[in-house]
Amino acid sequence: MTISAERPTQVVASSVAPPAKRGRKWTQRPGWLSQHLGMAIVGAILGYIVGHWFGNYVSSSYPYIANSGSNAIANTLGLSVGVLGWLLGIGALNYPLAKLIGREGREDAPVEGWSKYFRYTLDHKVVGMQYVVGVLLFLFTGGILAMAIRTELLNPTTHVFSADTYIKIVSEHGTIMMMMATSIVVGPLGNYLVPLMIGARRMAFPRIEAFSFWIFVAGYMVIFSALPYGGFPTGWTGYAPLQTQAGAGMVSYLLGFAVIGLGMMAAGFNIAVTIINYRAPGMSWSRLPIFVWSILATAALLTLATPVLFAGGLFGLLDKTVQTAFYVNEHGGSSYLWQNLFWFFGHPEVYIMALPGFGIVGEIMPVFTRKPLFAYKVAAAGMIGVALLSFFVWQHHLFQSGINPDMRPLFMLTTELISIPTGFIFLVGMGSLYKAKIRFEVPMLFCMALFFNFLIGGVTGVFLSDVPVNVTVHGGFFVLSHFHYTIMGGLLFAFMAGLYFWLPKMTGRMMNSRIGKWHFWTMFVFFNLTFFPMFVIGLLGQPRRVFTYATNLQGLNDFSSVSAFLLGASFLLFFANLMWSMFISPVKAPANPWDSLGLEWQTANPVPLYNFERIPVVMTDPYRYSEPGAPAFADLGEGASSSASTAGSSQA
Amino acid sequence: MTDTFSKPKGRSESPEEREFELRAQIGSIWSGGRLFIGMYTFLVASLVFSYFYLRSSNNGGLWRLPHQHAPIAYGWSIYLLMVATALLANYGQRRLRKGDDTDFQVAGWTGVLCGLVALFLQIWQLTKLSFYPGSSGYASTFVGFAVMNLVNIVIGTYWLETTLARSLRLRRELGGEKPELSKAPHPASAQLFRAGVASMAYFWSFLAIGGALLTAMFYVM
Numbered sequence: 001m002t003i004s005a006e007r008p009t010q011v012v013a014s015s016v017a018p019p020a021k022r023g024r025k026w027t028q029r030p031g032w033l034s035q036h037l038g039m040a041i042v043g044a045i046l047g048y049i050v051g052h053w054f055g056n057y058v059s060s061s062y063p064y065i066a067n068s069g070s071n072a073i074a075n076t077l078g079l080s081v082g083v084l085g086w087l088l089g090i091g092a093l094n095y096p097l098a099k100l101i102g103r104e105g106r107e108d109a110p111v112e113g114w115s116k117y118f119r120y121t122l123d124h125k126v127v128g129m130q131y132v133v134g135v136l137l138f139l140f141t142g143g144i145l146a147m148a149i150r151t152e153l154l155n156p157t158t159h160v161f162s163a164d165t166y167i168k169i170v171s172e173h174g175t176i177m178m179m180m181a182t183s184i185v186v187g188p189l190g191n192y193l194v195p196l197m198i199g200a201r202r203m204a205f206p207r208i209e210a211f212s213f214w215i216f217v218a219g220y221m222v223i224f225s226a227l228p229y230g231g232f233p234t235g236w237t238g239y240a241p242l243q244t245q246a247g248a249g250m251v252s253y254l255l256g257f258a259v260i261g262l263g264m265m266a267a268g269f270n271i272a273v274t275i276i277n278y279r280a281p282g283m284s285w286s287r288l289p290i291f292v293w294s295i296l297a298t299a300a301l302l303t304l305a306t307p308v309l310f311a312g313g314l315f316g317l318l319d320k321t322v323q324t325a326f327y328v329n330e331h332g333g334s335s336y337l338w339q340n341l342f343w344f345f346g347h348p349e350v351y352i353m354a355l356p357g358f359g360i361v362g363e364i365m366p367v368f369t370r371k372p373l374f375a376y377k378v379a380a381a382g383m384i385g386v387a388l389l390s391f392f393v394w395q396h397h398l399f400q401s402g403i404n405p406d407m408r409p410l411f412m413l414t415t416e417l418i419s420i421p422t423g424f425i426f427l428v429g430m431g432s433l434y435k436a437k438i439r440f441e442v443p444m445l446f447c448m449a450l451f452f453n454f455l456i457g458g459v460t461g462v463f464l465s466d467v468p469v470n471v472t473v474h475g476g477f478f479v480l481s482h483f484h485y486t487i488m489g490g491l492l493f494a495f496m497a498g499l500y501f502w503l504p505k506m507t508g509r510m511m512n513s514r515i516g517k518w519h520f521w522t523m524f525v526f527f528n529l530t531f532f533p534m535f536v537i538g539l540l541g542q543p544r545r546v547f548t549y550a551t552n553l554q555g556l557n558d559f560s561s562v563s564a565f566l567l568g569a570s571f572l573l574f575f576a577n578l579m580w581s582m583f584i585s586p587v588k589a590p591a592n593p594w595d596s597l598g599l600e601w602q603t604a605n606p607v608p609l610y611n612f613e614r615i616p617v618v619m620t621d622p623y624r625y626s627e628p629g630a631p632a633f634a635d636l637g638e639g640a641s642s643s644a645s646t647a648g649s650s651q652a
Numbered sequence: 653m654t655d656t657f658s659k660p661k662g663r664s665e666s667p668e669e670r671e672f673e674l675r676a677q678i679g680s681i682w683s684g685g686r687l688f689i690g691m692y693t694f695l696v697a698s699l700v701f702s703y704f705y706l707r708s709s710n711n712g713g714l715w716r717l718p719h720q721h722a723p724i725a726y727g728w729s730i731y732l733l734m735v736a737t738a739l740l741a742n743y744g745q746r747r748l749r750k751g752d753d754t755d756f757q758v759a760g761w762t763g764v765l766c767g768l769v770a771l772f773l774q775i776w777q778l779t780k781l782s783f784y785p786g787s788s789g790y791a792s793t794f795v796g797f798a799v800m801n802l803v804n805i806v807i808g809t810y811w812l813e814t815t816l817a818r819s820l821r822l823r824r825e826l827g828g829e830k831p832e833l834s835k836a837p838h839p840a841s842a843q844l845f846r847a848g849v850a851s852m853a854y855f856w857s858f859l860a861i862g863g864a865l866l867t868a869m870f871y872v873m
Contacts, residue, residue, distance in 0.1 A: 100810075102817030104841070201673075204680035269687055277679035281672065303691050311698030315796055324785040324792035326702065332714030332789030337705050341698060615669050 035091035037118040040214070044221070047085020052078030064323060072320040075251045079225065083218045083259055090214050091120040095207050110609060120214060122206035125607055128192025129506060130213050132499075135187055138180030138220060139571075145173035147568050150561040156549045166547035168231025168249070175223055175236040175253060179260050181487055182349060183216060183267065185356030186302065189498050190271055190295045192506055196600035196607065197289045199280025199616040199634065204273040212267035219260030226252035235545055237342060240327035240335035244319060251320055258313035261306045268302025271295055280599075280634070282618035289598060289622050290373055293380045294359020297387040298352050305348035305391070312341035336402050343394040351390045353487050355383055357454075357494030358425045361447040364501050365432045367596045368444035372623040374431030378424050385421030393418055399467055400474040408467045415465035422458060426451070441594070442516035446497035449524045453489025457482055460535070478538025484531045496523070496574070504589030507582060508606050515577040522570035529563035597622060597633050613637060674840050678847045685851025689858045696862050699793065699800055703869055706789035716790035717783070724871050726777035731867045733770035734805065737763040738853075738860035741812055745853040748846070753819070753833055756849075760816040763856075767809030774802050797870055801863075808859050811852045818845060 055074030065071050087093050111119060116126050117133070148169050152160050161169065191213075195203055203209045226232050226249035234242045238253055275296045279288070288296075315326040316338065325331030327338045358379075366373045373379065395403055395411040403411070429451055438444060460482040463469045473479060496519075504510050533556045542549045542557075549557065581587065592601040599622075603612055614637030624630040665673075707715050744759035778798050785795040822833060822845055833842050 096810075099814040100817060102814070102819075102821035104818065104821075200676075204676070205684065265691060269684070269691065272687060273680050273684045276683050277676045303687060304694050307691055307695035308698045311695055311702075311800075314799070315702065315792075318785070318792070318796060318799065322785050322795060324795050325787075325789070326706075326792050326796065328786065329711050330714075331786045331792075332706065332711055332716075333792055334706055334709050334711055334789075336709075337702055340705065341702070344698075614666075615672060 035089060035094075035120065036115065037090065040086045040089035043085035043087075043089025044082045044218070045085070047088075048078045048082035050085075051081025054081070070248045072248065072251050073322075075229065075248050076255060076317055076321050079222050079252065079255050083215070083222065086218045086221075087211075087214065092207075092211050092214055120210050122202075122210060123609065124191050124195050124203045124206065124209060125506070127209050127213050128188050128190075131183065131187035131191060131216075132506075134213065134217055134220070135180055135184045138176055139184075141224070142173050142177040142180060143568060143571060145169050145176070147565065149173060150564040152547055153549070153557050154561050156551050156554055156557075159547060161547065163547050164233070165231075167233045167235070167545055168227075170545050171232050171235050171253075172223075172227060173236075175226075175256070176220070177487075178236050178349070179219065179223065179256070181353045181491055182260075182264055182302070184353075184491065184495050185360065185498065186267055186271065186295060186298055186352075187213065187216065189291075189360070189495075189502060190298075190356070191267070193502060193600055194271055194274060194292055194295055195278065196603060196611055197292050197598060198275060198278060198283055199599055199612065199618060200274060200278035201610040201612060201615065202278070203270055204277055205270045208266045208270045212263045212270065215259060215266065216263040219256050219263060222252055222259050223256030224252075226250075226256070237346075238316070238338070239342075240316075240338045241329065243316060243338065244328055244335075251317065254313045254316040254320065258310050258317070261310040261313065264302045264306045265310070268299040268306070272299035272303060275299070280616045280618050282634070286377065287618055287621055288380075290362035290376060290379055291356075291359040294355045294362070294383050297383040298355045298359075301348045301352045301355075301387050301390065305345045305352070308341055309345035312338060312345070315341070336398070339398055339401060340394070343397040344391075346397065347394040348387075348390040350483075350486070351386050353491045354422075355386060357450060357491040358383065358429075360494040360498040360501075361429060361450055362425075362432075363598070364443050364447050364497055365429065366623045366625050367501075367594050367598075368439045368441060368447075369432055369436035370439075370625045371432060371436050372621075372625060372627075373428065374434070375424075375428050376621075376623065379428040382421040382424035382428070386418060386425070389414065389418040389421065396465055396470065399470045412465055412467050416462065419458070419462050419465070426454070426458070441500075442511070442513055442520055443497045443501035443594075445517070445520045445524075446493045446500065449520070450490055450493045450497070453485055453493060453527070456532075457485030457489055461486065473538055475543055476538040477534045477542045477544060480544050481531045481534035481538060484534075489527060489531070493523075493527075496520075501594065502600075504593050505600060505605070505607075508589050509582055509586045510589045510593060511581045512577050512585075512587075515573060515580065519570055519573040519577055522573060523567065526563045526567035526570055530560050530567050533560045533563075597625065599634055602634060602636055670840075674843065677840075677844055681844065681847040681851055685854055688851075689855060692855075692858065693862075696800070696866070699796055700865070700869070702796065703793045706793060709789075711789065714788050717788050720783050720788060720790060722794050722870055723777050723780050723782070726773055726780065727867060727871045730770045730773050730777065730801070730805075731863050733766045733773070734808075734856075734863050735860045737766040737770070737808065737812070738856040740766065741853040741856040745849050748833060748849060753823070757816065757819065760812060760819075764809055764813050764816065767805055767812060771802065771805045771809065774798060774805060794870055797866055801866070804859055804863075808856055811855060815845075815849055815852050818848070 052074045055077035056071060059065055059071060059073040062073075065073070084093075110116070110123065111121070116123075117130055121127060121130075148161070149166075152166050152169075159166075191203070191209060195201070229248040229252055232238070232243075232246050232249040232253045234246060234250070234253070238250075238257075243250055243254075275288075275292060315324070318324040319326050319328065319333075325333040327333050327335050329335055362373055362379055392414045393411060395407060396415045399408055399411075429447075460478070464473070464479065464482060500511050500516055537553055537556050537560070540550075540553060540556075542553055589605070591605050594601075599616060599618070602616075616634040616636045618634045620631045620633055622633060624633070709715075740759040740763035744756040744763070747755035747759065778795070781791075781795075783791045785791055819833060822841060826833070826839065826842065833845060
């Protein structure tokens, strides 16, 4: 269809909803009575108490619980009802309950000011900002635990923690970081930017979007609750039979995965449906920004792979609570079943983490090179190819732990195959840099670093896909370094690039460039100094998750630890920059500080509640930089077209 | 599944934009319903994989103890009730399309009743097991299946009930003796409602077809 050129004179101010007619609903009451974060916390605590009491009430007489000192049923019910209380307190259950009596969703009047960030809101931009804070909280917690790990590894014989405590710290660190990493781009940037980039005024299912965030936070708390329960000793992979033997903290791990899994499914589902249905007129698939392609591929993976993790967690919880034997070899189950279910999710998860990073750099590079994205269609096809192939490689995680040897070559081959579309995406980046006049702004520096880091992470990944190498270095620091290079060196650097690039749009304030460059260089240098020695440490035989090691490796470990502390300090620079630029000395951001052609930069600043006063009509491809006289990317109505042609020609 | 919200009043939209939004919302309900089934398929596939994995592994010869059977009468009753609900949901949807809202209501509420009975039986069946959950691989996967089936029935029945409750309210909102829920010309809310009904019926068909496989696995094989 075509959108009419008829343009009403009413503009942004009219997009604010009038207050409800008959006074306020109870959910909108001011202060402590309304539904907000405070009520959610109260709901979670009350829910936990009620659930735990009920669990004890129904199961304390069971022989396997009596005198065991641990009641997994009470713990599971406590945490589950706690999550329900949390959702009830924040208001996530109002709509599903109202539907029981046939009420359709009604949008409350938007809350002004800061308090909207502590509420269940249907505005995708608020949810995006909530996610920014949420993932940074995850990152900070996981980072503190990383510092604890490196502190312990300063000396092979003098210990800060006991072996038991150490493995629990490692496990918590891994689990928190992995769960954070699955949402670090899709959550904040995907939710905030995708509707803007595709010219939509809203998400397809805004309540599901809000649900995905608040359940994500609940999942974080459930996983974190493992620590007061005594932790879990399995590492982030939760392998049985250790899983079966572990104490109460394991329930938090299994339930936490299931709860966060719900959030991941909800987020992926909503974003995929939005991209399919809410693209502005004229935005064909071949005009979709590459970041949106990457988010679409990721959303597909989240939607289809996460249910398997959810089921795996559910079976584990059944083992813990009602004494099934899914993962108990002695009772007809199999510990390998967990490995299969876990990695069927776990390897697509690697690409859930990698693809959005590629999407960010693909989106940012044309802006700072003033060139079209090289081989755009190859990049999009590469992302889809990676997403598809990622479902066929999970068994390479089992090369060493029990796969039928005859199956190894097949999964070695599929794993090597996936490096081809990944290589396409990498080459697209290189092609975009070729003969470019690069502006080395902070976001671009992070993009360049991603390629450096991912090259190392990717090439070592190809090595690891080969059975002989895999078997040799399995369970050691080589593998650890490889996945830190891909996830932290790839995704986290891309996330930083994205934050520095889009925060001016999201907040209306510029990040300080000088502190940003200090942040970049310290993070880049100390990241490499931390993790590159770990390849050597791994090849020399140091295993993961063990708190002691051969004394001849102390020098390398100390070097790595000190670098890690400095890497941690680089994040303090980032937080300092964030505080400085947003609160202490804010500098108003120009409407389009990077001269981007992206649709998200063409709408008003701050972005109106419904994003675009008129639904834009997309006129051309998204990356026509350096083409003097190129048509505007989109017609935004009111006779105003996007600043595409201006930006494109001025930088040509 | 419909998760739409009305836009604030006072914001002007051209008719083309309204039509665009409506098409997007209907498309979202349609593709969301299908994607939800895709997601659900992977969930059910995890159980199917677990079943065949443990069955083929047969660790310690403990896949299934001799004479270990799940309560078959309960199992078949639950499945047949789910099939009945699916048939009723689809029948209701067809009748609604042809303009008979009353048939849709009767079929739908009968479906809800079947769903609730199935739910009750599924819970009751768990109290009547003749084996311990951890006594074998089969016993474990059966308990997993029962829990998953419980969730299936709850979600399906909730979806059906909320659809019916919505239709009752829509009748009041749209007014008239025979509200235009089923044929053109129709207001946007009626179009969105019909898209939701179609997705709901489709989901119940999925539950019935998927249930056939699971029932065969646990009660026949």
